[in-house]
Amino acid sequence: SPSDVAEPGEYDLVVVANRLPVDFTAAEDGSVSWKRSPGGLVTALAPVMEGADGAWVGWSGTADVEHDPFDASGIRCVPVTLTSEDVESYYEGFSNDTLWPLYHDVIETPSYHRQWWDAYRRVNHRFARAAAAAAAPGAMVWVHDYQLQLVPAMLRTLRPDLRIGFFDHIPFPSLEIFSQLPWRTQIIEGLLGADVIGFQRAGDAANFLRVARRLTGHNVRGRVVTVPAKAPRSSSGPLPGPAYRLAHVQAFPISIDSARFDALARTPEVQERAREIRSELGNPKVVMLGVDRLDYTKGIRHRIKAYGELIADGRLDVKDATLVQVASPSRENVDAYQQLREDVEGLVGRINGDYGEIGHSVINYMHHSYPAEEMAALYLAADVLLVTSLRDGMNLVAKEYVAARSDDRGVLVLSEFTGAADELGKGALLCNPHDIDGLKEILVRAAQMDPREMRRRMRRLRRVVMEKDVAAWASSFLDTLRAVPEPGSPAAAR
Numbered sequence: 001s002p003s004d005v006a007e008p009g010e011y012d013l014v015v016v017a018n019r020l021p022v023d024f025t026a027a028e029d030g031s032v033s034w035k036r037s038p039g040g041l042v043t044a045l046a047p048v049m050e051g052a053d054g055a056w057v058g059w060s061g062t063a064d065v066e067h068d069p070f071d072a073s074g075i076r077c078v079p080v081t082l083t084s085e086d087v088e089s090y091y092e093g094f095s096n097d098t099l100w101p102l103y104h105d106v107i108e109t110p111s112y113h114r115q116w117w118d119a120y121r122r123v124n125h126r127f128a129r130a131a132a133a134a135a136a137p138g139a140m141v142w143v144h145d146y147q148l149q150l151v152p153a154m155l156r157t158l159r160p161d162l163r164i165g166f167f168d169h170i171p172f173p174s175l176e177i178f179s180q181l182p183w184r185t186q187i188i189e190g191l192l193g194a195d196v197i198g199f200q201r202a203g204d205a206a207n208f209l210r211v212a213r214r215l216t217g218h219n220v221r222g223r224v225v226t227v228p229a230k231a232p233r234s235s236s237g238p239l240p241g242p243a244y245r246l247a248h249v250q251a252f253p254i255s256i257d258s259a260r261f262d263a264l265a266r267t268p269e270v271q272e273r274a275r276e277i278r279s280e281l282g283n284p285k286v287v288m289l290g291v292d293r294l295d296y297t298k299g300i301r302h303r304i305k306a307y308g309e310l311i312a313d314g315r316l317d318v319k320d321a322t323l324v325q326v327a328s329p330s331r332e333n334v335d336a337y338q339q340l341r342e343d344v345e346g347l348v349g350r351i352n353g354d355y356g357e358i359g360h361s362v363i364n365y366m367h368h369s370y371p372a373e374e375m376a377a378l379y380l381a382a383d384v385l386l387v388t389s390l391r392d393g394m395n396l397v398a399k400e401y402v403a404a405r406s407d408d409r410g411v412l413v414l415s416e417f418t419g420a421a422d423e424l425g426k427g428a429l430l431c432n433p434h435d436i437d438g439l440k441e442i443l444v445r446a447a448q449m450d451p452r453e454m455r456r457r458m459r460r461l462r463r464v465v466m467e468k469d470v471a472a473w474a475s476s477f478l479d480t481l482r483a484v485p486e487p488g489s490p491a492a493a494r
């Protein structure tokens, strides 16, 4: 129907993500402020959009907030409103209690509820309409992450003139696991509305292509899926147009603004703060650090268990070594996250109670998030960074640690189940976090590493992280999208 076709807006580049780069906070006196949103997606995309003349469509992080478009740190923000029902069913429910555990290899059991699916469709349609209203004729629209997988096809129906890209920030599961999803075919058809579908690792792209071939029956050749095209419509009915379009599937490993993080960590204030942190910790010989959203995919329990056993075995001494664990609050209304918090805090309390001494905690546990300056100082203060995820799309904390270490010191312990392991596997000490004995050996090796080996490894890591930054990631994705034949051209229907 004609109402399926939207009037164009004014932006040539539109990013669509569940969250805006800033979260809304209302103080008791009624005043309103915005602060940086959590997570890797915003860490990566904010610097890209600060330098672009585009718009960012997303949710404010609070239910029932209606807000006009506004500018935040140089980014045009277009808010999409979620009601508290939407937050419960679309965000906490379908996104974070169905898709999140399913896409992370069912570490926790996904819940399948038909009402959540209805909410997911409804909210995806709202995002698609907001994107359609913001995009100029022929614009590029870049849709992000698992919360919005139906948006590409919905947006294509509303605005057949657009080039549409999709990037998945989290892993894409194998066919066997994905097939559990009652709405599996609808999700794949939603994604196939995009011209370019990007993933973190080559393995994720391969999983998607296999799933697309098996569940849709479309032709899949190499990395290209041939998708039957819906005929474009005018008010008098369908228009003649190409019968097929192509969807290109590829890995684009994401990164950070490496130079900016490097520069931040070199400032005298951050360097001074790093010394202060070490002295506040009692100047131990070894500081180990973990930095994560408090999420069951991050392997925080495994890490704490291994560390606690090393102290209990006497292989690390509480007077010489300490573990700092920053766990930033996340998705606190979802049961699995509440359970995780109880487990982690119970474990930390027991280990500190059993082995801590006055002035020497085994584990310094913080359930907050910190600004970038404090994070940079923590990275500099840490001899070892522990990234022990059970499954992780990329893990940008690993890249931030490397970018902060222009002194070529520090050891990165990195789970082989992170996307980052593909690029950083040579300089890091790779671990399988499920293997607690193996993890303990690696922690001891990291704690005792000879400075020459440390320098050699860190230099190797820095060569990768400083070169492959987020600007390179974004241009590589957007160049691929730009190279797609214009919608409706004969080449588009090859």
Ligand code: F6P
Pocket: 018, 019, 038, 039, 040, 041, 042, 145, 146, 169, 170, 330, 331, 393
């Ligand atoms: O990259 C994974 C991701 O889920 C992002 O989409 C998200 O913004 C971030 O982690 C933090 O999660 P949330 O937005 O649910 O707080």
